[in-house]
Structures are given as C-alpha cells and as structure tokens.
Amino acid sequence: MASGDDRPLPERLLAVATRLFAESGYEGTSVQEIVAAAGVTKGAMYHYFAAKDDLLYEIYHRLLALQTERLRRFASGQGPAEERLRAAAVDVIETSLAHLDEVTVFFRSMHLLPAEKQKAVRAERRRYHECFRALVEEGQREGTFQAGVPADLAVNFFFGAVHQISTWWHPDGPLDATTVGDYYIGLFLDGLRTGSGVFEGR
Amino acid sequence: MASGDDRPLPERLLAVATRLFAESGYEGTSVQEIVAAAGVTKGAMYHYFAAKDDLLYEIYHRLLALQTERLRRFASGQGPAEERLRAAAVDVIETSLAHLDEVTVFFRSMHLLPAEKQKAVRAERRRYHECFRALVEEGQREGTFQAGVPADLAVNFFFGAVHQISTWWHPDGPLDATTVGDYYIGLFLDGLRTGSGVFEGR
Amino acid sequence: MASGDDRPLPERLLAVATRLFAESGYEGTSVQEIVAAAGVTKGAMYHYFAAKDDLLYEIYHRLLALQTERLRRFASGQGPAEERLRAAAVDVIETSLAHLDEVTVFFRSMHLLPAEKQKAVRAERRRYHECFRALVEEGQREGTFQAGVPADLAVNFFFGAVHQISTWWHPDGPLDATTVGDYYIGLFLDGLRTGSGVFEGR
Amino acid sequence: MASGDDRPLPERLLAVATRLFAESGYEGTSVQEIVAAAGVTKGAMYHYFAAKDDLLYEIYHRLLALQTERLRRFASGQGPAEERLRAAAVDVIETSLAHLDEVTVFFRSMHLLPAEKQKAVRAERRRYHECFRALVEEGQREGTFQAGVPADLAVNFFFGAVHQISTWWHPDGPLDATTVGDYYIGLFLDGLRTGSGVFEGR
DNA sequence: TATGAATGAGCATTCATTCAT
DNA sequence: TATGAATGAATGCTCATTCAT
Incomplete structure (x- = not known):
C-alpha cells in the first residue's frame, strides 16, 4: 500500500493510469484498479480528475x-x-x-x-x-x-x-x-x- | 427493419459490426446495437459467433x-x-x-x-x-x-x-x-x- | 425468494416499488432493494423499465x-x-x-x-x-x-x-x-x- | 463570489439551501452546491450544522x-x-x-x-x-x-x-x-x- | 434457427462526512 | 472560524452471455 512514491497524487495517478492503460487498454482498466495501484480511494482521484x-x-x-x-x-x-x-x-x-x-x-x-x-x-x-x-x-x-x-x-x-x-x-x-x-x-x-x-x- | 441486404447473416453481422466498431469503438458498441442494426436478435448472433x-x-x-x-x-x-x-x-x-x-x-x-x-x-x-x-x-x-x-x-x-x-x-x-x-x-x-x-x- | 406472486413481473415490480417508495421515499429506496423485494435481479427490472x-x-x-x-x-x-x-x-x-x-x-x-x-x-x-x-x-x-x-x-x-x-x-x-x-x-x-x-x- | 449578503453565515446557508432544495429537491442538491452558492466551503457549513x-x-x-x-x-x-x-x-x-x-x-x-x-x-x-x-x-x-x-x-x-x-x-x-x-x-x-x-x- | 427474458458481475460516478491544518 | 484533501460506502445502470422455448 505504501507506494514509496512521493510525487503529488495527480502525477502518481497519471503515471499509474498510463501503465495500466498500456497493459490492459483504457476500457479494460477500471477506475478501481487505478486507485488501488496508486494506494488511494476513488474519492481521492475524483478530487483531482473530473472523469476517467x-x-x-x-x-x-x-x-x-x-x-x-x-x-x-x-x-x-x-x-x-x-x-x-x-x-x-x-x-x-x-x-x-x-x-x-x-x-x-x-x-x-x-x-x-x-x-x-x-x-x-x-x-x-x-x-x-x-x-x-x-x-x-x-x-x-x-x-x-x-x-x-x-x-x-x-x-x-x-x-x-x-x-x-x-x-x-x-x-x-x-x-x-x-x-x-x-x-x-x-x-x-x-x-x-x-x-x-x-x-x-x- | 427489412435490411435490403440478402447476404448470409454471418456476413451481414460482420459488416454491421465493422461499421459500428469504427464509429464508436469496440467497447463502445454493444451486442444489442449490432444485432439491432442487422435486424436480428441476440440469439441469432450467438448462433454464429461464440462471443463478441x-x-x-x-x-x-x-x-x-x-x-x-x-x-x-x-x-x-x-x-x-x-x-x-x-x-x-x-x-x-x-x-x-x-x-x-x-x-x-x-x-x-x-x-x-x-x-x-x-x-x-x-x-x-x-x-x-x-x-x-x-x-x-x-x-x-x-x-x-x-x-x-x-x-x-x-x-x-x-x-x-x-x-x-x-x-x-x-x-x-x-x-x-x-x-x-x-x-x-x-x-x-x-x-x-x-x-x-x-x-x-x- | 419465492414471492408467491404470479402477476407478470412488470406489475410486481411496480407494486413492490410503490410500497417501498411510500415507506422510505423514492430517493431512499435503491433499485437493489426493489429487485430484491421482488425476488429478481437488476437486469430483469431494466429489461422492462428503462430507468428507475x-x-x-x-x-x-x-x-x-x-x-x-x-x-x-x-x-x-x-x-x-x-x-x-x-x-x-x-x-x-x-x-x-x-x-x-x-x-x-x-x-x-x-x-x-x-x-x-x-x-x-x-x-x-x-x-x-x-x-x-x-x-x-x-x-x-x-x-x-x-x-x-x-x-x-x-x-x-x-x-x-x-x-x-x-x-x-x-x-x-x-x-x-x-x-x-x-x-x-x-x-x-x-x-x-x-x-x-x-x-x-x- | 462576494455574495453581497451580510447576514450571518447560518442564515445565509439556510436561505441558499431553501432555494436550492425548492429548485432541485433535497436529495437532488449536494452539500457542495449549497456551500458553493453561499460562497463558502464545506467545513464552514459543518461548523454550524451537524448534518445536511x-x-x-x-x-x-x-x-x-x-x-x-x-x-x-x-x-x-x-x-x-x-x-x-x-x-x-x-x-x-x-x-x-x-x-x-x-x-x-x-x-x-x-x-x-x-x-x-x-x-x-x-x-x-x-x-x-x-x-x-x-x-x-x-x-x-x-x-x-x-x-x-x-x-x-x-x-x-x-x-x-x-x-x-x-x-x-x-x-x-x-x-x-x-x-x-x-x-x-x-x-x-x-x-x-x-x-x-x-x-x-x- | 431464432427468440427474448433473465442473470450476475462489473462499472463510473456521487456524496455526506471527517480531520489535520 | 474555516480549508480542502481524502474516505468509504452506496447508487443507478450496462452488458455479454445463457437457456428454456
């Protein structure tokens, strides 16, 4: 859970999303998977990004x-x-x-x-x-x-x-x-x- | 409804699916939309194709x-x-x-x-x-x-x-x-x- | 689960929804609660009603x-x-x-x-x-x-x-x-x- | 942003909430919308009202x-x-x-x-x-x-x-x-x- | 061959609330 | 007094697929 990544959360989410989208496709990656990989909850993501x-x-x-x-x-x-x-x-x-x-x-x-x-x-x-x-x-x-x-x-x-x-x-x-x-x-x-x-x- | 397309159903389904996938993406096109555009029902499609x-x-x-x-x-x-x-x-x-x-x-x-x-x-x-x-x-x-x-x-x-x-x-x-x-x-x-x-x- | 109600599903869903809406309000009643009370799944409800x-x-x-x-x-x-x-x-x-x-x-x-x-x-x-x-x-x-x-x-x-x-x-x-x-x-x-x-x- | 309303915040929040609830319903109005319309943040509202x-x-x-x-x-x-x-x-x-x-x-x-x-x-x-x-x-x-x-x-x-x-x-x-x-x-x-x-x- | 009712798991998104500052 | 980042649980809805007919 501790991600060992101290970049600001928006950057971390983008990095994680990029990797997961590349692996499984945009449609094949759920928001849940993104936030789990970033070690936060959905609410945190929607605080920074209005939509997937x-x-x-x-x-x-x-x-x-x-x-x-x-x-x-x-x-x-x-x-x-x-x-x-x-x-x-x-x-x-x-x-x-x-x-x-x-x-x-x-x-x-x-x-x-x-x-x-x-x-x-x-x-x-x-x-x-x-x-x-x-x-x-x-x-x-x-x-x-x-x-x-x-x-x-x-x-x-x-x-x-x-x-x-x-x-x-x-x-x-x-x-x-x-x-x-x-x-x-x-x-x-x-x-x-x-x-x-x-x-x-x- | 009458599609005016007398090709065999599999061909018709592929043609319709190709068009819809190109328009809205594969994940953005539902099986329901495909069969509706081809003028048949889901069962008919699954008779010819095992999966989307x-x-x-x-x-x-x-x-x-x-x-x-x-x-x-x-x-x-x-x-x-x-x-x-x-x-x-x-x-x-x-x-x-x-x-x-x-x-x-x-x-x-x-x-x-x-x-x-x-x-x-x-x-x-x-x-x-x-x-x-x-x-x-x-x-x-x-x-x-x-x-x-x-x-x-x-x-x-x-x-x-x-x-x-x-x-x-x-x-x-x-x-x-x-x-x-x-x-x-x-x-x-x-x-x-x-x-x-x-x-x-x- | 066996509802003992043999009316067609749409009627049953409306009856159940009416009772639950009266009890807990429209916003206070989830689709999940409605279908559970009717003994079916969400898909069944959305087969007959386009929206809540x-x-x-x-x-x-x-x-x-x-x-x-x-x-x-x-x-x-x-x-x-x-x-x-x-x-x-x-x-x-x-x-x-x-x-x-x-x-x-x-x-x-x-x-x-x-x-x-x-x-x-x-x-x-x-x-x-x-x-x-x-x-x-x-x-x-x-x-x-x-x-x-x-x-x-x-x-x-x-x-x-x-x-x-x-x-x-x-x-x-x-x-x-x-x-x-x-x-x-x-x-x-x-x-x-x-x-x-x-x-x-x- | 400057609301031009110098009533105490609790009164202002109630007035704004009343209007919004009347327009969109209680459940259809988010706390966020209320505080935004009153020109404050959530914390300010929860300082005066324990709950929505x-x-x-x-x-x-x-x-x-x-x-x-x-x-x-x-x-x-x-x-x-x-x-x-x-x-x-x-x-x-x-x-x-x-x-x-x-x-x-x-x-x-x-x-x-x-x-x-x-x-x-x-x-x-x-x-x-x-x-x-x-x-x-x-x-x-x-x-x-x-x-x-x-x-x-x-x-x-x-x-x-x-x-x-x-x-x-x-x-x-x-x-x-x-x-x-x-x-x-x-x-x-x-x-x-x-x-x-x-x-x-x- | 084909229907269409029904499933069940999954999805993006919302939101009241909390809390460290 | 007030902020705003973050939570966590819930919500309405979609959809590929199955199966009795």
Missing part, C-alpha cells in the same frame, strides 16, 4: 505540450531546413520512445474521448503537425526535399510510422531507442530527399 | 487472409524484387484503403482480444510480415535496396504508416486512394533504395 | 389513467351538475384512498422526474383537472355553486386537500375511507354552494 | 416557530371564535405564501429526516394543529360552525389544501397572495359554517 477520460486526455496532452515546446525550439533555430528537421525528428522519436506507453495508449483510445475533448486534443495535435510541416515545406522550397510530394502527406506518413512503433518495438529488445530513431529518420529523410525518387519534377 | 470478440477476430482475420493470399501471388511472380515489392505494396495499400474500417478497428482494439485469439492473429500477421520482408531482403541482396537498414524494421516502418492512414485520410477528401497509395509507396521505396541515403555501406 | 424514474412515472400514470377514465364517465352522465360532481368527487376520493401509496409517492417525488416525464404527467394531470373544473363551472352557470370563486382555484383547493390525506389518515385508524370521503366532499361542496358564503354577488 | 438534514429540519422549524407564536396571539385574542379563526387563517396563509419554498421543501422531504428529527417536528406540528383545532371546536360550541364534522379532520382538510398551494400557484401569476388567501379562507369557513350544509344535526 480526463486521465486519458491529460496523459497525451502533457506529452504533446512537451513535444510542441521542443519542436518550436528546433524549428526556430539556425541552419538549413534539413538540419533543423532532422534534429526535430530525432527529438520527437526520442521523446516518443521514452514515453511509449503514453503514445500507445493515446492513439489506441483517443476515439473514446468525449467529443469536446477529442476536438481539443486534435487542435493541439494540428498545431504540432503544422509546425513540423512548415519545416518540410521550407526544405522543399530550398530544393533539399522533393517538391512533388505534399508536405502534409509526408508528415502524416512519418508520424503514422512513429505512432505505431510500440506494436513491434520494446525497450528491452535487440534494438535500442537511438538505433530505431536513426533508422526511422533515415528512411523518412531519404524518402523525401531530392535525387532519390519518383516525385521529382511533379 | 469473435467478431473482432473475424473482421481482421478475413482481411488478412485476403491480403496474404494476394501477397503470395505477387511475391512468387517473375521479375526483379523491386517490381514485385512495388506491386505488392500497391496492392496492400489499395486493399487496406478499401477496407479502412477493418484496419482501423483492428489496430485500435486488438489488445482487447483474449490471449489465445491475440496469439492466433499475431501468428497470421507474422507470416504476412515475413513474406513481405523476404521481398525486401531479396532487393537488398540484388543491390537495389540499401543493405544497411534491417528489413524487419523497414517493413514495420512502412506498415506503421499504412495502418495509421485512417487517422487522417478520408475517402471523400481531396486525395483519392490511388494517389495516397502512390505517394506512400514512393516515400517508402525512395527511402529504401540504394543511392538515396544514409545507410549505405553499413 | 420510469417506475415513478408509471405508478402515477396508471392511477391517473384509471381516474381520468372514471371521471369522464361521471362527467358525461345525466342530471344536475352538483350530483355529477358529487359522484365524481366521491369516486376520486375512494380511488385515491384505495391507492394512497401511489398518491403519496407521486406528489412527494414528482419533482425528481426528468423534465420531459414531468411535462408528460403534468399534461395528463391538466386534462383531468379541466374535466373536473368544467363540472364546477357548469354548477356555477346553473346557479348551484357560487360564481364568485374561480373554478380553477376551487378545484386546486379540493385536490390539495385530497393529495395530502396520507399525511394524517391511515386505513387502520378510527375513520374509515368512506367516512373521510364523505366529510371531505361535504366540506368542499358546502364551501362552494350558493347561500353559504362570502363570494356571492362577486 | 439539520438544514432541512431548521428550515421548517423556524417557519413553524414563527407561525405558532403568531397563532397563539390570534387564538388568545378577544371576540367570537370565527373572527379569531379567520384572522389566524389569514395569517397562516399569508406567512405560508411568503415562505412558499420552505413549505414546499418540507412537505416534500420531511420523510427523509432521521427518525428522531421527524418525531421532533411532528410534535411541534401537532402543537400547532391542536391550537388551531381548539379554535374550530370553540366555534362549534358557540354554534357558528357545524358540529357534525370532526374538528381534527376539518383542520387537516384546510392545511392539506394550504400545503399544496405551491403545486399550482406562483407569486408572479395572475392571482396575488392576498386574493388566494381570501378565497381559501372563504372556501374553508363557508364549508364549515352552520347553515351551509350536510353535517348539521349529526
């Missing part, structure tokens, strides 16, 4: 806020677009792999959020996406990236692959996070780069 | 069986590996987009299947994956594809992107299925092809 | 339907208005005292019904009220009843008294139902009759 | 104490019983209409009080009732009122009607409080007066 889906929202919202803030720093840096894009992509893969449960849980279960929360998170996500896309477009204007492929689609392609990583990768497996990140970024940037391919001249 | 999760299993199993059979035909064809891989990739994107609900539902909810069914579908999925990977490896041996990137990882990268398509693409949107497929295959093959990139010589 | 408040609605709706039908028969009969009104009033008191729990429960708890059900029952109640009021107005036109008192108000006065009977009267007490009914009707009609009082000439 | 039902008890207890004190003044006055009864009745209707929420709330929810509080309020109520009944009996002995009707029953009849007024009357409606009071008293006294009716000679 607030946990789900908050889990991804916090990660996305972190990633957005970091992305903005990379995007507004110096140097050619490709270098800034690469740095941003390395970073988003690193933080995504470091928060694999959060990513997994969210993309599996965001459809279970009530409409208005879904809208809110989609709006946050869209802002992130647009910042990333702007980097791709900058690279296309510079001539580093193929102009023939819609930047929007390329970004979706990349993040699709990233968000699904947990379906096959595990931190204790043979490939470490950095390695996977390098390969993913390589596959993405090589696919995009001028000289590589099929969309040139479009 | 049989529907989920069957939905993806049928699509995967179809895609596996087609993949085998492409894989065992003539010509250079890249051509066969491209044809297989075009095909899997086309069939995936044509059965977008099935793909969405399954990758969202496979974690809710009981252990043994999860194992079964993972085994089927692995067989599919390995056949696809073999094509990539053949291309690497032929020298068409970069040998530096693990074929397994490349295949996972590609299917990650494909399985997430429904998070942003819609059949009535500005890009039609063929266009999306072409871009995705382009991004994938360009990223993989010799001469494009970072993994050469590894 | 359906029980409350149905309890009064059924009594009111009965009383409305009887009132219409008395109202459309032959003879002077006073005689028809007296017969109707005798009848409504008799049926109200025979269903005292229903009356008590409803007038205590109707404010807990969801808005649309409250509206429905109010509309039913209004139809009943208007039929009764028409009898009073007829007596006023005939000159039997004082014209100075608004018929609406007189009817509300009378039913106020009737609906509160359960706060002081009990079937096993010294006064039997018929006696109480006679007195109430006497007090009401004497108060209304020409020659008795203060509203004449208004 | 103390609010309910106090709401009616205060009104009843007021009405009892006034009734005693009218009862112990000079003149014929009918005049004193009329004055008392006018007064009780006036104060009841002026505190309509209190009356409504109490007669809807008194059954939710714990046994001992219910007993206490019933005893207070009985004292009030007996004082009023004594006036009726005095009138019967004087020959002004029909002796054939039990005074107890007549008083219950009258207060039944009065306590239900809020089910149909509203201060902003076409009839003002004084008018309603006059009619109610007229209907009651005319029903009771010698020469009007059916109970004479009993």
Whole structure:
C-alpha cells in the first residue's frame, strides 16, 4: 500500500493510469484498479480528475505540450531546413520512445474521448503537425526535399510510422531507442530527399 | 427493419459490426446495437459467433487472409524484387484503403482480444510480415535496396504508416486512394533504395 | 425468494416499488432493494423499465389513467351538475384512498422526474383537472355553486386537500375511507354552494 | 463570489439551501452546491450544522416557530371564535405564501429526516394543529360552525389544501397572495359554517 | 434457427462526512 | 472560524452471455 512514491497524487495517478492503460487498454482498466495501484480511494482521484477520460486526455496532452515546446525550439533555430528537421525528428522519436506507453495508449483510445475533448486534443495535435510541416515545406522550397510530394502527406506518413512503433518495438529488445530513431529518420529523410525518387519534377 | 441486404447473416453481422466498431469503438458498441442494426436478435448472433470478440477476430482475420493470399501471388511472380515489392505494396495499400474500417478497428482494439485469439492473429500477421520482408531482403541482396537498414524494421516502418492512414485520410477528401497509395509507396521505396541515403555501406 | 406472486413481473415490480417508495421515499429506496423485494435481479427490472424514474412515472400514470377514465364517465352522465360532481368527487376520493401509496409517492417525488416525464404527467394531470373544473363551472352557470370563486382555484383547493390525506389518515385508524370521503366532499361542496358564503354577488 | 449578503453565515446557508432544495429537491442538491452558492466551503457549513438534514429540519422549524407564536396571539385574542379563526387563517396563509419554498421543501422531504428529527417536528406540528383545532371546536360550541364534522379532520382538510398551494400557484401569476388567501379562507369557513350544509344535526 | 427474458458481475460516478491544518 | 484533501460506502445502470422455448 505504501507506494514509496512521493510525487503529488495527480502525477502518481497519471503515471499509474498510463501503465495500466498500456497493459490492459483504457476500457479494460477500471477506475478501481487505478486507485488501488496508486494506494488511494476513488474519492481521492475524483478530487483531482473530473472523469476517467480526463486521465486519458491529460496523459497525451502533457506529452504533446512537451513535444510542441521542443519542436518550436528546433524549428526556430539556425541552419538549413534539413538540419533543423532532422534534429526535430530525432527529438520527437526520442521523446516518443521514452514515453511509449503514453503514445500507445493515446492513439489506441483517443476515439473514446468525449467529443469536446477529442476536438481539443486534435487542435493541439494540428498545431504540432503544422509546425513540423512548415519545416518540410521550407526544405522543399530550398530544393533539399522533393517538391512533388505534399508536405502534409509526408508528415502524416512519418508520424503514422512513429505512432505505431510500440506494436513491434520494446525497450528491452535487440534494438535500442537511438538505433530505431536513426533508422526511422533515415528512411523518412531519404524518402523525401531530392535525387532519390519518383516525385521529382511533379 | 427489412435490411435490403440478402447476404448470409454471418456476413451481414460482420459488416454491421465493422461499421459500428469504427464509429464508436469496440467497447463502445454493444451486442444489442449490432444485432439491432442487422435486424436480428441476440440469439441469432450467438448462433454464429461464440462471443463478441469473435467478431473482432473475424473482421481482421478475413482481411488478412485476403491480403496474404494476394501477397503470395505477387511475391512468387517473375521479375526483379523491386517490381514485385512495388506491386505488392500497391496492392496492400489499395486493399487496406478499401477496407479502412477493418484496419482501423483492428489496430485500435486488438489488445482487447483474449490471449489465445491475440496469439492466433499475431501468428497470421507474422507470416504476412515475413513474406513481405523476404521481398525486401531479396532487393537488398540484388543491390537495389540499401543493405544497411534491417528489413524487419523497414517493413514495420512502412506498415506503421499504412495502418495509421485512417487517422487522417478520408475517402471523400481531396486525395483519392490511388494517389495516397502512390505517394506512400514512393516515400517508402525512395527511402529504401540504394543511392538515396544514409545507410549505405553499413 | 419465492414471492408467491404470479402477476407478470412488470406489475410486481411496480407494486413492490410503490410500497417501498411510500415507506422510505423514492430517493431512499435503491433499485437493489426493489429487485430484491421482488425476488429478481437488476437486469430483469431494466429489461422492462428503462430507468428507475420510469417506475415513478408509471405508478402515477396508471392511477391517473384509471381516474381520468372514471371521471369522464361521471362527467358525461345525466342530471344536475352538483350530483355529477358529487359522484365524481366521491369516486376520486375512494380511488385515491384505495391507492394512497401511489398518491403519496407521486406528489412527494414528482419533482425528481426528468423534465420531459414531468411535462408528460403534468399534461395528463391538466386534462383531468379541466374535466373536473368544467363540472364546477357548469354548477356555477346553473346557479348551484357560487360564481364568485374561480373554478380553477376551487378545484386546486379540493385536490390539495385530497393529495395530502396520507399525511394524517391511515386505513387502520378510527375513520374509515368512506367516512373521510364523505366529510371531505361535504366540506368542499358546502364551501362552494350558493347561500353559504362570502363570494356571492362577486 | 462576494455574495453581497451580510447576514450571518447560518442564515445565509439556510436561505441558499431553501432555494436550492425548492429548485432541485433535497436529495437532488449536494452539500457542495449549497456551500458553493453561499460562497463558502464545506467545513464552514459543518461548523454550524451537524448534518445536511439539520438544514432541512431548521428550515421548517423556524417557519413553524414563527407561525405558532403568531397563532397563539390570534387564538388568545378577544371576540367570537370565527373572527379569531379567520384572522389566524389569514395569517397562516399569508406567512405560508411568503415562505412558499420552505413549505414546499418540507412537505416534500420531511420523510427523509432521521427518525428522531421527524418525531421532533411532528410534535411541534401537532402543537400547532391542536391550537388551531381548539379554535374550530370553540366555534362549534358557540354554534357558528357545524358540529357534525370532526374538528381534527376539518383542520387537516384546510392545511392539506394550504400545503399544496405551491403545486399550482406562483407569486408572479395572475392571482396575488392576498386574493388566494381570501378565497381559501372563504372556501374553508363557508364549508364549515352552520347553515351551509350536510353535517348539521349529526 | 431464432427468440427474448433473465442473470450476475462489473462499472463510473456521487456524496455526506471527517480531520489535520 | 474555516480549508480542502481524502474516505468509504452506496447508487443507478450496462452488458455479454445463457437457456428454456
């Protein structure tokens, strides 16, 4: 019962919920299981979170806020677009792999959020996406990236692959996070780069 | 009430369940809603499916069986590996987009299947994956594809992107299925092809 | 458990609920207590009633339907208005005292019904009220009843008294139902009759 | 937040509770809602009231104490019983209409009080009732009122009607409080007066 | 083949109340 | 006097599944 975790209760509940949602799914995890794992009672949880889906929202919202803030720093840096894009992509893969449960849980279960929360998170996500896309477009204007492929689609392609990583990768497996990140970024940037391919001249 | 659908009941139930699962999620759809939408009663459904999760299993199993059979035909064809891989990739994107609900539902909810069914579908999925990977490896041996990137990882990268398509693409949107497929295959093959990139010589 | 009651389950549930609501109040009676007293499980109850408040609605709706039908028969009969009104009033008191729990429960708890059900029952109640009021107005036109008192108000006065009977009267007490009914009707009609009082000439 | 209400907190809490109970019912109003509407926190309320039902008890207890004190003044006055009864009745209707929420709330929810509080309020109520009944009996002995009707029953009849007024009357409606009071008293006294009716000679 | 009444276990949520501060 | 975090028990309701017919 003594959890040996002295973080504030809201943080502890989010951490516990993230782990349990990743293990058994959002719908497969009861509020009772969450609070039991955190060593408190339901009332304590509802003191901080108005509903179970607030946990789900908050889990991804916090990660996305972190990633957005970091992305903005990379995007507004110096140097050619490709270098800034690469740095941003390395970073988003690193933080995504470091928060694999959060990513997994969210993309599996965001459809279970009530409409208005879904809208809110989609709006946050869209802002992130647009910042990333702007980097791709900058690279296309510079001539580093193929102009023939819609930047929007390329970004979706990349993040699709990233968000699904947990379906096959595990931190204790043979490939470490950095390695996977390098390969993913390589596959993405090589696919995009001028000289590589099929969309040139479009 | 008259559904105007004269397919056998099992097929009708699967079609209805796929639609409802895609709309409201697997856990958000009750058996009662499924049978009501199919115009029958619960007993009728339980006559054909032993449990609700049989529907989920069957939905993806049928699509995967179809895609596996087609993949085998492409894989065992003539010509250079890249051509066969491209044809297989075009095909899997086309069939995936044509059965977008099935793909969405399954990758969202496979974690809710009981252990043994999860194992079964993972085994089927692995067989599919390995056949696809073999094509990539053949291309690497032929020298068409970069040998530096693990074929397994490349295949996972590609299917990650494909399985997430429904998070942003819609059949009535500005890009039609063929266009999306072409871009995705382009991004994938360009990223993989010799001469494009970072993994050469590894 | 064997209830020894072979009425259909819906009727049995309503009977049990009426008794328990009268004893402990609507809010003080749990669905669990109702189904336990009826010897079934919650699922069985929810098979017939969509919500707990359906029980409350149905309890009064059924009594009111009965009383409305009887009132219409008395109202459309032959003879002077006073005689028809007296017969109707005798009848409504008799049926109200025979269903005292229903009356008590409803007038205590109707404010807990969801808005649309409250509206429905109010509309039913209004139809009943208007039929009764028409009898009073007829007596006023005939000159039997004082014209100075608004018929609406007189009817509300009378039913106020009737609906509160359960706060002081009990079937096993010294006064039997018929006696109480006679007195109430006497007090009401004497108060209304020409020659008795203060509203004449208004 | 600043309530603009400088009455002592207990009074403010009772006023707020009365309004909320009248709007949403006793069980439909949470302690949290009461304290929020009063601009304080739960601890403050529990400092003055030991339990939620103390609010309910106090709401009616205060009104009843007021009405009892006034009734005693009218009862112990000079003149014929009918005049004193009329004055008392006018007064009780006036104060009841002026505190309509209190009356409504109490007669809807008194059954939710714990046994001992219910007993206490019933005893207070009985004292009030007996004082009023004594006036009726005095009138019967004087020959002004029909002796054939039990005074107890007549008083219950009258207060039944009065306590239900809020089910149909509203201060902003076409009839003002004084008018309603006059009619109610007229209907009651005319029903009771010698020469009007059916109970004479009993 | 199909019905539909009934089960039983589970779920998210609410809430009056307490108590250390 | 007053706060607000936390409790613990209860509540209405849902739902996959069974089974006699």
